[in-house]
Amino acid sequence: MSDEPLLRVSNLTKYYGSRLGCADVNFELYPGEVLAIVGESGSGKTTLLNTLSANLEPTSGEALYRMRDESWRNIYELSEAERRFLTRTDWGFVHQNPADGLRMTVSAGANVGERLMAVGDRHYGKIRDTALDWLGRVEIAADRIDDQPRSFSGGMRQRLQIARNLVTGPRLVFMDEPTGGLDVSVQARLLDLLRQLVGELGLSAIVVTHDLAVARLLSHRMMVMKDGHVIEAGLTDRVLDDPREPYTQLLVSSILQV
Amino acid sequence: MTALSVRNLAKTFTMHLRGGISLPVVENVTFDINAGECVVLGGPSGAGKSSILKMVYGNYGVDSGEVLIAHDGDMVDLASADPRTVLTLRRDAIGYVSQFLRTVPRVSALDVVAEPLVVRGTDKEEAQRRAGEMLSRLNLPERLWSLPPATFSGGEQQRVNIARGFITHHPVLLLDEPTASLDAANRAVVVGMIAQKKREGVAMLGIFHDEEVRAEVADRIVDVTGFAVRQAA
Numbered sequence: 001m002s003d004e005p006l007l008r009v010s011n012l013t014k015y016y017g018s019r020l021g022c023a024d025v026n027f028e029l030y031p032g033e034v035l036a037i038v039g040e041s042g043s044g045k046t047t048l049l050n051t052l053s054a055n056l057e058p059t060s061g062e063a064l065y066r067m068r069d070e071s072w073r074n075i076y077e078l079s080e081a082e083r084r085f086l087t088r089t090d091w092g093f094v095h096q097n098p099a100d101g102l103r104m105t106v107s108a109g110a111n112v113g114e115r116l117m118a119v120g121d122r123h124y125g126k127i128r129d130t131a132l133d134w135l136g137r138v139e140i141a142a143d144r145i146d147d148q149p150r151s152f153s154g155g156m157r158q159r160l161q162i163a164r165n166l167v168t169g170p171r172l173v174f175m176d177e178p179t180g181g182l183d184v185s186v187q188a189r190l191l192d193l194l195r196q197l198v199g200e201l202g203l204s205a206i207v208v209t210h211d212l213a214v215a216r217l218l219s220h221r222m223m224v225m226k227d228g229h230v231i232e233a234g235l236t237d238r239v240l241d242d243p244r245e246p247y248t249q250l251l252v253s254s255i256l257q258v
Numbered sequence: 259m260t261a262l263s264v265r266n267l268a269k270t271f272t273m274h275l276r277g278g279i280s281l282p283v284v285e286n287v288t289f290d291i292n293a294g295e296c297v298v299l300g301g302p303s304g305a306g307k308s309s310i311l312k313m314v315y316g317n318y319g320v321d322s323g324e325v326l327i328a329h330d331g332d333m334v335d336l337a338s339a340d341p342r343t344v345l346t347l348r349r350d351a352i353g354y355v356s357q358f359l360r361t362v363p364r365v366s367a368l369d370v371v372a373e374p375l376v377v378r379g380t381d382k383e384e385a386q387r388r389a390g391e392m393l394s395r396l397n398l399p400e401r402l403w404s405l406p407p408a409t410f411s412g413g414e415q416q417r418v419n420i421a422r423g424f425i426t427h428h429p430v431l432l433l434d435e436p437t438a439s440l441d442a443a444n445r446a447v448v449v450g451m452i453a454q455k456k457r458e459g460v461a462m463l464g465i466f467h468d469e470e471v472r473a474e475v476a477d478r479i480v481d482v483t484g485f486a487v488r489q490a491a
Binding site for chain 1: 273317345
């Protein structure tokens with residue numbers, strides 16, 4: 001792991017009018033590090049993710065990102081062109097519902113190729129080869145490249161969304177409940193794939209999940225949110241094996257054992 | 259040379275879901291382990307042996323005290339270290355053989371064992387070759403190597419776990435009952451592997467309920483009952 005963080009978040013706060021989304025969030029994320037944000041519905045974890053990924057403007061606070069040229073920039077003060085570069089190339093965003101992150105009426109190959117074209121790739125044959133390679137890496141058969149994701153199962157759609165996000169070699173990927181809404185066997189396959197890709201590519205990732213097993217499997221560190229505040233944070237196995245806060249103890253003790 | 263130095267550790271659990279009651283576990287836990295030495299924690303169930311192991315590895319936080327681990331010529335306190343430092347120490351300095359295997363869906367037994375080498379930069383084929391050697395040594399039938407261990411018996415899972423824990427060279431190694439569900443032949447293999455780690459200068463801290471195994475591997479026994487919390491009268 002590198003000695004310089006990729007992202008520095010300080011006092012990040014988001015209000016919707018007078019209603020609190022999240023407040024006073026502080027953390028640093030290092031290259032290769034996976035951070036899980038856990039909590040129940042309404043705890044502010046999705047608001048935090050959307051603010052961190054520049055989909056929402058914070059009410060106060062800042063998020064400094066180390067650009068590829070090593071300069072530090074507050075992501076809320078970037079020009080439109082710079083922000084586009086981040087969201088199309090250097091960042092990925094995996095939505096819970098693949099339909100939010102895919103174009104459902106163009107082919108699987110075009111879904112992957114589109115992000116390459118956005119960064120200036122123009123050679124059709126090369127784009128198709130790269131798309132094929134990525135479909136293979138997410139275990140989608142090559143003969144499905146011309147099919148639309150409408151004809152894919154939920155698990156396949158989610159894998160396609162992951163390929164679409166990773167094809168540009170992002171350094172930071174945001175994930176919102178990436179395994180939510182999938183059957184458990186499909187979840188297991190996706191989790192294994194994510195774990196493998198994150199490790200191989202040395203990605204940094206911020207994963208929002210309400211599933212503590214997902215956090216345990218994917219993340220190095222975790223933050224527990226309640227009512228918009230981070231109430232406990234630390235090494236993932238420390239938080240799960242020795243939870244301190246009453247709410248974290250409740251969450252951990254509510255896991256069903258099989 | 260001291261490889262692990264535990265200084266005045268204390269731990270109390272506060273159970274918020276049970277009216278905030280306090281469960282004192284241990285206090286004043288203090289001992290040192292030298293390179294090449296195997297120290298076994300002794301005492302009855304519930305005395306806090308597992309808790310001490312988990313504090314040393316950082317699974318459990320501590321209320322006070324230090325866990326000093328030799329790393330890069332310094333003694334680094336894992337108990338107060340930030341998460342990144344703990345992960346670095348776990349990568350380079352301290353390993354843990356847990357009692358139960360936490361299986362990952364779809365990953366084969368061979369890759370479960372090879373993984374710690376792969377994440378430390380060993381070439382995948384070389385890592386798999388060495389994983390195979392470990393599994394052979396522990397008598398895990400080769401037909402099981404390509405299968406995910408989730409459906410293995412307790413003893414088979416434990417052997418996968420031991421292979422995974424012993425494949426790296428960590429100067430400090432924690433052993434949580436690594437022989438609990440093994441037959442006599444495989445217990446002997448593990449005793450041999452521990453002896454080899456000693457010769458390589460690894461400092462080990464373990465829990466062994468099996469008296470025969472304990473007698474064979476322990477250089478010293480630290481009695482955990484001496485760390486019981488003295489309740490105020």
